[in-house]
Amino acid sequence: MKKIINPKLLDYYKKKYHIDDIFDDEVLSFMELHHYEKGEKILQAKNELIYYYFFVEGKIKIFSLLENGKSLLLEFYTEFDTLGDVELFKNLSIRSDVEAVKNSYLIGIPANILREKCHDNIKFLRFMIDSLSIKLESTSNNSSYNLLYPLINRLSSYLLEHITDKDYIILNSSFKDISEFLGTTYRHLHRTFTTLQSKGIIKYHGQTVYILNKNELKKLSKNLYR
Template sequence: MKKISNKDLLNHYINKHSLENIFDKDVLRYAQLHFYEKNEYILKSEFDLEYYYLIVNGKVKISYLLENGKSMLLKFYKEFNSLGDIELLKNIPIRCNVEAIEDTHLIAMPSDVLRKISLDNPKFLRHLIDSLSEKLYATLNNSSYNLTYPLINRLSSYLVELITDKNYVILNSSLNEISQFLGTTYRHLNRTFKELESRSIIKYENKIIHILDKDRLHELSKNLYIKSL
């Protein structure tokens, strides 16, 4: 993690996302701009929440740590999403691992400052309610999608979420993790990868998914996962 000492860039993101509608001026003076490189952990499960984060550029992956030491992929967040809502409100250790899957900038607000100053501020509380309700809606939507649509649509949506400006995707999660996230089995997931290959939509080799036909992949995905997947 790098702290970016660039007030102009910090103010750009503050103005872009109208943070004055969330935080009072006496709180915004504590705002910092943090940068995380791709594959770098932003939050780690069981640690205390040092900063409440607002994603202003980039993309992150959220994984839940299970009791057996394994992790389950839950969702992806892009801008403008927040990290640490429940931990901030409940003052509990971090519940999920958060990893940058592309270079990511975040506005960082010290959690101790927010607990002292902002938890009785109607503007900030309204922001928390909106954030948590959107995440709940996303979870319900994606759960129902996993129950309703064929795996080829769900897998296509998953791959579309990982596409950046390149014509390939590197799978950082194991196939077991991906199958859990998509609500299927390892074998069914493998068969569906092969089906996409047989249609000349992708080519799968050594955890690298080469996107051969991005338009057809988008068509199969149907954009059914909402943005805060």
């Protein structure tokens, strides 16, 4: 993580997402602009929440490690959102892991500052209620999708969410890791990749997956992950 000393850029994000409408000048003065590179952990489960974050640019993923060692994908953020709502006022340890899928910018406010100065800030409390309501619905839906939808739909969504500006993906994880991430077996994942390839939707070689038919991939993904 790098702290970006760029008041103009910080001010741009605050105004773009109306963050400066929520807090007074004192709290705004504690805000920091952080940059996380692709693959870098932003939050790690069971650690203390140091910063409450506003995600303002890039792409991040939220996932949980299960007791059996597997990972459960909860959701992706590609638009403005927050991190730390649940942990903030209850002073809980971080519940899920958060990682940058692309280089990302986040505005951080020290959690202890918010606990001290915003416990009676009506605008912020209303903002958090709205945020938590959306997260509850989204997490519930995404968890159900992982349990109810066939692997071909979940894999299609996984691939679609990792596409950047190019029509191919270089997988940073092994097939074994991806299979655990999607809650399946290595063999079933390999068969599903082969199925997508036989349909002319993708072509894969090693860690590189070429997207041949993005529209069909979108149809199969069923927009599972937010």
